[in-house]
Amino acid sequence: MDKMQWTISQEQYQTLVSYMGCGNFPNAKIVFFGIEEGTGGYAIPENVIARAETFGQFDNGSIVSSFTPGSREDGYWEPNAQLGGQKVRQVLGLPPVEPFTGGFFNSTIARISLALERPQPDSNHWFRLYPEDKNAAADIKRRIGQLYRKDSECRIDFALTDWRPLPRPNMGKWYPEYSTVNKSLFNKAFDNVDFKRVHQDEFSHYTNDAIKRARLLHQLITSFSIPLIIGLGKIPVKRKLLEKIFPGLQFESFQSAVFPNHPGLLGKVQLNGQMVHVLLLPFPDPSRDPWKSNNGDVRPGVFALQYYQEITNRYIKPVVEPYL
DNA sequence: CACCAAGTAAGATGGGCGCT
């Protein structure tokens, strides 16, 4: 890579607009719906280049993990998140490595995965902070490396899709690698999901990009009969977006004994004769609201985990139990 | 022990507008 400042090209940006995420979507029973991807500890250029050039499953050099085989432009995905990570390293010429990504997002999803497959008599077993149980912590970290992929140890496949198409190390920052993208117009296009105003410049028509991603998300859910979608974070935006994508989708608040006033929402919609459930949950970062308030005398991290444990048992397990 | 992060609300800034 050149010493000069690398910036994303229009072509790479457009390809990323069609990138749907990772996991064995055709067999996935839960699609986790994030805000935007991180960069897995690497920099932006190798993440963009890998997504645009090597992500996906190929047969005779032709991409097959795609809505229109042979082409990325109308929706494609990487079937194996761990292979995806290795492809990012490959751009830098680095050898494969044991996978691990930290953070609250993946660890929470790994806990859900283990709680579904390996319920313990000690019912909060998988929902304790790492120092509480070193063995459980090791299992959770190992499970993180098995998420969003085919041929994993998981008995229920999860897949991951994100609303915004540009991977960033930190969601609060804009980066020089994206200086060709108009930050303000991009943000507006992906935040105001009624799509009533047009945001565009010479680099891209950001509103059309967001509309395209909405259409691809609809195609993703309907093509593979996914029974459960779980959004983490940005509840109001995702609610509006999903209501727009799926006419007939009705959201309502639901009960939580752990957190009676929680902002989470549960929605249901009938698609192709199958009931699709949607859970929108507060992002599991204990240093943020709502966990740092409302928690009485329980530590925020413990509080968030207790909530996710309850949601797993009461609302996730009943939907995916037939597939266990 | 220093650093970092898949949010968010409150405070700061600044343009548009009507009034004097």
Next chain:
DNA sequence: AGCGCCCATCTTACTTGGTG
């Protein structure tokens, strides 16, 4: 023109658990 107000947008502080 100059002032003050409102609203949209941008910037800052905040806090906890995990990592090297």
